[in-house]
Amino acid sequence: xxDIQNDKSRFSLxxxxxxxxxxxLLGAALVAxxxxxxxxxxxxxxxxxxxxxxxxQLTSDQRSYRIRDAAINARPQPQQFDYASIYSSxxxxxxxxxxxxxxxxxxxxxxxxxRYFGPEKPGTIVVDARQKLLYLVEPGGMxxxxxxxxxxxxxxxxxxxxxxxxxxxxxxxxxxxxxxRKPELKKYADGLKGSTDNPLGARAMxxxxxGRDTLYRIHGTTKPYSIGKAASSGCFRMINQDVMDLYGxxxxxxxxxxxxxxxxxxxxxR
Numbered sequence: 001x002x003d004i005q006n007d008k009s010r011f012s013l014x015x016x017x018x019x020x021x022x023x024x025l026l027g028a029a030l031v032a033x034x035x036x037x038x039x040x041x042x043x044x045x046x047x048x049x050x051x052x053x054x055x056x057q058l059t060s061d062q063r064s065y066r067i068r069d070a071a072i073n074a075r076p077q078p079q080q081f082d083y084a085s086i087y088s089s090x091x092x093x094x095x096x097x098x099x100x101x102x103x104x105x106x107x108x109x110x111x112x113x114x115r116y117f118g119p120e121k122p123g124t125i126v127v128d129a130r131q132k133l134l135y136l137v138e139p140g141g142m143x144x145x146x147x148x149x150x151x152x153x154x155x156x157x158x159x160x161x162x163x164x165x166x167x168x169x170x171x172x173x174x175x176x177x178x179x180x181r182k183p184e185l186k187k188y189a190d191g192l193k194g195s196t197d198n199p200l201g202a203r204a205m206x207x208x209x210x211g212r213d214t215l216y217r218i219h220g221t222t223k224p225y226s227i228g229k230a231a232s233s234g235c236f237r238m239i240n241q242d243v244m245d246l247y248g249x250x251x252x253x254x255x256x257x258x259x260x261x262x263x264x265x266x267x268x269x270r
Contacts, residue, residue, distance in 0.1 A: 068265075092168075121255075127256065136246060146238055166204065172191065172194075203243045
């Protein structure tokens with residue numbers, strides 16, 4: 001439906017009848033006075049009723065939606081992904097990464113490109129902890145969006161940080177408090193080398209603030225179906241194929257903004 005049709009639909013039947021009645025009465029009066037301009041007068045009146053409203057006549061809501069639609073249409077079409085391909089198995093160095101059955105996942109949390117209207121510059125990572133989504137801001141008003149799981153460690157912090165360094169197939173060393181909760185992890189006190197059994201998954205990106213390690217990480221996972229849910233532990237975990245993709249797109253020293261909530265008005269997926 002066009003904007004004109006939308007605006008016309010806002011008139012009630014009574015609103016439409018009253019101008020028509022006035023036109024008819026004017027026409028009758030002109031005939032009674034011997035004028036022959038009844039037809040042209042009716043036509044011009046009807047044209048006035050059906051002409052599109054001027055911008056100044058729109059309500060503030062109508063203007064904002066029109067501006068937003070124009071902004072959305074000015075952006076490129078989001079990239080479409082072949083999920084069977086991007087989530088297929090892959091040999092990554094010495095480690096074989098099994099395929100991820102994306103059909104079992106809510107499509108909201110699968111990788112997708114969206115139109116992004118936030119103020120952040122390209123290369124910035126924005127984490128929406130509440131909705132469990134991560135955005136990598138791209139040039140041209142776009143962003144790559146990934147589903148994440150947020151562990152209790154990730155829930156405890158929002159703020160700005162820097163992606164100080166990143167690592168492929170990182171070694172995982174459980175913190176002392178985790179070993180205390182789960183004594184069976186003591187065997188990994190000296191570290192568990194990178195593998196598909198490693199809780200950090202295929203990649204890890206380390207977040208620093210003011211030059212100090214925040215101990216928060218963006219990393220892969222051995223439990224991909226936890227994406228979109230509240231995890232029992234960990235920071236911001238991703239499907240291994242997605243964290244590998246993100247790793248390849250970002251450099252070090254990029255800004256990472258962890259937010260409790262990102263306004264949906266800043267994103268458009270269509």
